[in-house]
Amino acid sequence: MKSILNFNYTTIPSRFASQTNSSKFLKDRRRSLKIFFILHLIFGFMIYRYSHSGPFLPFSCQILNLGCPSVEVTGFTTPEFLGVKKIFEENIKNGLDVGAGVSVYYDNKLVVDLQGGIANLETGKVYDSETLQGVFSCSKTLTGIMIARLVEQGLLNYDEKISKYWPEFAQGGKENVTLLDLMVHRAGVSYIDSHQMTLSDLSDLDSLAKILQSQPHNFNGVTTKAYHGVSRGWYLNEIVRRVDPRHRTIGRIVSEEIAPVYDIEFYYSITKKSLYQRVASIYSYPMVRVLAKFLLPKWLIGEPLEPIFDEMMKSDSVTYKTLIGTAPDKSQPQDWNRFEMLNYEGPSYSGVTNSKSMAKLAAIMANGGKPINNLTTGVLEPTILSKNTYDLVMTKLPEAFDVVLQTNITSTIGGFGYFRLKGVEEYEFIGWGGSGGSMLLFNPELKIGFGFCMNAFHTALAGDQRSLRMLREVVDTVKTLKKS
Numbered sequence: 001m002k003s004i005l006n007f008n009y010t011t012i013p014s015r016f017a018s019q020t021n022s023s024k025f026l027k028d029r030r031r032s033l034k035i036f037f038i039l040h041l042i043f044g045f046m047i048y049r050y051s052h053s054g055p056f057l058p059f060s061c062q063i064l065n066l067g068c069p070s071v072e073v074t075g076f077t078t079p080e081f082l083g084v085k086k087i088f089e090e091n092i093k094n095g096l097d098v099g100a101g102v103s104v105y106y107d108n109k110l111v112v113d114l115q116g117g118i119a120n121l122e123t124g125k126v127y128d129s130e131t132l133q134g135v136f137s138c139s140k141t142l143t144g145i146m147i148a149r150l151v152e153q154g155l156l157n158y159d160e161k162i163s164k165y166w167p168e169f170a171q172g173g174k175e176n177v178t179l180l181d182l183m184v185h186r187a188g189v190s191y192i193d194s195h196q197m198t199l200s201d202l203s204d205l206d207s208l209a210k211i212l213q214s215q216p217h218n219f220n221g222v223t224t225k226a227y228h229g230v231s232r233g234w235y236l237n238e239i240v241r242r243v244d245p246r247h248r249t250i251g252r253i254v255s256e257e258i259a260p261v262y263d264i265e266f267y268y269s270i271t272k273k274s275l276y277q278r279v280a281s282i283y284s285y286p287m288v289r290v291l292a293k294f295l296l297p298k299w300l301i302g303e304p305l306e307p308i309f310d311e312m313m314k315s316d317s318v319t320y321k322t323l324i325g326t327a328p329d330k331s332q333p334q335d336w337n338r339f340e341m342l343n344y345e346g347p348s349y350s351g352v353t354n355s356k357s358m359a360k361l362a363a364i365m366a367n368g369g370k371p372i373n374n375l376t377t378g379v380l381e382p383t384i385l386s387k388n389t390y391d392l393v394m395t396k397l398p399e400a401f402d403v404v405l406q407t408n409i410t411s412t413i414g415g416f417g418y419f420r421l422k423g424v425e426e427y428e429f430i431g432w433g434g435s436g437g438s439m440l441l442f443n444p445e446l447k448i449g450f451g452f453c454m455n456a457f458h459t460a461l462a463g464d465q466r467s468l469r470m471l472r473e474v475v476d477t478v479k480t481l482k483k484s
Contacts, residue, residue, distance in 0.1 A: 054095020055289050056456045061095070069093075073116035074128050075101075080481060081111045083473040091466045092117040098283050099127030100454035100466070101355035104474050105363030106481075107447045108372040112474075113356050119280035119455065132265065132278045132352050133453040134336050136434035139351030142258070142266060142361060143233060144393070144415040145384065146240070146250050146347075147183065152389040155243040158183065158413055162235075165242050168209075172216030181223070182235055183415035184397060188217035189235060190226040190404055191321035199328045202234075202344035205249070209238045218318070226318055227404035230326045233347030251345040262364070262381055264357035268350050270342035279342070279352060280455040282334050282436070290459065306461040307406040322404045333435055333457055349435075358440045358451025362431060365390075366442035366449045394430070405461065421463055423472045439467045446478050 054062075061068035071093045077085045081104065091097045099117035103110065119127040150156040156165070158180040163170035169177075174188060181187040194215045195201075201208055212235055218226065228235075233250070241247050248256075251268025259266055270276050290305075298304040311319035324330055328346075335341055342352065363372055369385030385393070393414025402409045410418040418428050419441070429450070431441040436457030441450045452467040463471070 054097075055286050055458075056098050056283060057095030069118070071116060072126060073114055075114040075116075076112075077114065078111045080477055081106075081474065083477065084112050084470050085114055087469050087473055088114050088116060096456070096458075096466050097454050098456040099131070099280055100452070100456070101127065101131065101133065102467075102470055103355040103359035103451045105359050105366070105372070105447075105449035106474070106478055108363060108367055110356070110359070113359075115355075121281070121283070127280060127455070129354075129356075130278055131280050132267070132275065132354055133280050133438070133455060134282065134333075134342070135351050135353055135358065135438040135440070135453050136333070136349045136436065137229065137432055138353075138358060138434040138438045138440040138453075139233070139268070139346075140348055140432045141416060141440045142254065142351065143236060143250055143347040144183065145361070145365070146253060146258075147179075147236060148385055148389055148393045148414050150240065150243060151392075152386055156239070158392075162187075162239065165239050166209075166213065168213040171213065173221035174217050176221070177217070179239070180413060182228070182232060183413070184225070184411040185228045185232065185402065185404075185409075185415075186223050186225045186400075187228065187232075187235070188219050188221070188224065188226075189215055189231050190218055190228045190318065191326045192231060193321055193325065197326055197328050199331075199340065199344065202328060202346065205238070205241065208234065212238060225400040225402045225409065227322065227402050227409075228348065229323050229404065230346065230348055231322075233345070233349065237345060237347055249345055250347045251350075258384075262360065262384070264353070264360055266351060266353040266357050266361075268345045268347055268352075270339070270352055273339070275352075276339050276342065281337050283456050284332070284334050285457050285459055293459065303458070303460055303464055305459055308404070308461060309459070311404075311406055319404050319406065351434075353453070355451040355453050358438075358453065359449045360451075361449070362440055362442035362451055363447075363449030365430070366444050366447050368444060407461070419462055421468055421471065423468045424475050427475060429471075433462050437464050437467060439463050439471075441471070446475065446482075448474060448478060450474065 058067045060066045071089050073089055084104065088102055097117055098121065099119045101115040102112060104112035115128050115131060117127045119125045119131045147156065151158060156179060160179055162177050162179055162182065163175060177187045192215050195211045201211060237249050240250050254266055254268060270279065293305045308319055311317040312323060314320055331341065364384050368387065369390035370383055371381040373380060393412060395413045396418055397411050397413065399408050399410045416430050417432050418430055420428055427443055427446065429441040429443050433439045437460065438453045439450060442448060450471055458464045
């Protein structure tokens with residue numbers, strides 16, 4: 001009884017308060033953990049959405065699936081090739097492309113000719129059959145054809161030293177360099193470092209020739225395969241000016257002898273504003289995604305960076321000197337959105353065209369250089385290369401490691417490349433690809449001519465999932481048609 005009476009009742013509120021505070025603390029902690037968990041889920045979902053969405057979708061679409069673009073595709077496919085259209089639409093819908101065109105010839109007939117997306121995001125201009133596109137190194141394929149035509153005419157010979165046509169070239173260790181060396185990227189002039197090339201240098205071809213001829217051999221006269229990504233066209237243009245009876249450039253000859261005769265559009269320079277207004281704007285791959293490709297392990301990335309990108313980060317590397325240091329004003333692809341950048345010929349990189357024209361050139365080459373019917377007039381076009389010349393330029397040379405591209409390349413005498421591309425390795429395709437993803441390819445066995453151009457630049461070296469999935473579909477369809 002006494003212990004009860006002596007009990008200190010004042011302790012009850014304090015103990016009760018302590019228990020209440022403890023309970024409140026636990027509730028707050030649970031609430032904080034719940035909020036943290038929800039935020040973690042939301043953040044994780046947003047990261048997942050971003051990493052699995054196309055790089056060229058609006059940010060709101062990538063994260064919240066809001067404001068996603070509608071897909072508008074024009075053109076046609078034959079019923080057998082509808083699968084190509086499906087992939088093409090998916091590329092745009094999923095943000096792999098902004099605007100693009102794809103065309104395919106099979107057995108000398110146009111079976112796919114599609115355009116879709118946006119040519120200019122700022123104006124909303126659609127990407128349609130009137131759109132033109134810079135295709136960069138795809139230009140090298142037509143340039144190779146033009147040199148082959150001059151060989152056929154007896155004005156050039158692949159085995160001759162360049163100095164035969166251009167005596168001043170024979171200096172700085174370049175005395176023994178042949179036209180063949182230049183065509184297959186082993187002429188030792190992959191980069192120009194005796195002079196910082198500028199856009200104004202291209203405006204005076206006589207002065208440009210002096211810059212080019214004074215450049216010493218990059219490898220002290222030692223034959224080395226090194227992709228002449230920018231420079232090859234400049235050197236070829238000077239050679240052509242010297243042997244052509246009218247001293248024309250490659251671009252001038254194309255405008256007079258190829259474009260009107262074969263009903264294509266292919267410009268090596270754009271000097272008219274009316275043409276410039278048709279050219280699609282270029283959109284670079286988002287830098288944050290490029291950084292992710294540098295930092296994340298390759299197994300986490302769908303299309304990891306090629307070894308060439310590591311070399312491009314080193315200012316003293318052959319790759320950097322060739323692809324960045326030699327470009328006029330060290331220009332990047334998006335700089336070609338400026339009108340003045342398109343004013344001057346660079347037959348290695350300056351081609352502006354469309355997928356239909358690319359595919360038609362590819363189809364003629366898939367047909368052995370022989371003509372195909374002109375779909376506009378119904379007229380049979382002239383042979384672009386004789387059988388003897390075609391067989392010569394298609395002659396395959398041994399595979400060799402390219403110190404610029406950091407990979408093995410198989411070239412032909414005419415300067416084309418043989419490729420076994422990812423997903424279609426069972427067939428060799430011939431031609432070349434352009435910076436960002438454009439492709440001009442042909443396969444004589446399957447009679448396929450393939451042209452793809454786009455304004456969304458990716459980082460793959462020889463095509464990427466956009467073009468290669470469509471090419472795979474084309475090959476599968478052709479195989480099915482051949483069986484039937």
